[in-house]
């Protein structure tokens with residue numbers, strides 16, 4: 614039996630392993646207490662789906678809890694269209710399709726399919742410029758995804774010393790907290 618990995622931590626972990634530590638510690642805090650401004654805006658962008666305002670049409674599953682026993686992940690999807698079988702994850706602004714974004718969608722897709730909802734297409738939707746990026750999923754992607762989940766599960770902050778990357782740290786939502794720990 615293993616601990617389920619929160620889908621929302623995957624992007625943090627790929628960005629910087631150390632950020633997983635802060636995500637875990639502050640997971641129960643009210644977001645606005647520790648998130649920097651761009652991330653608060655991103656959270657607000659999600660509120661339409663979290664509160665079910667995306668659409669009242671029954672064909673959409675919105676902000677639904679999903680989990681995969683096979684891959685040991687749990688979390689929420691953003692929007693899934695039952696008719697077209699399209700899964701969409703909306704973000705406030707996407708400047709670049711990071712691996713963390715893709716892996717979050719993989720986790721959602723695998724969990725949805727285990728629950729009986731096939732996913733034929735996946736998109737990242739950048740709300741501020743209304744751009745959509747199709748995300749593909751092939752065999753090597755599954756292997757890389759599984760390896761990442763294994764690493765997250767095995768992560769121990771006391772035994773790891775992630776390399777510091779000043780540019781990443783400047784853009785990190787946990788930078789204020791992390792600075793106090795360094």
Ligand code: SF4
Pocket residue numbers: 628629630631632635777778781782783785786787788791792
């Ligand atoms: S501030 Fe830097 S080292 Fe600390 S969690 Fe963020 S990216 Fe990682």
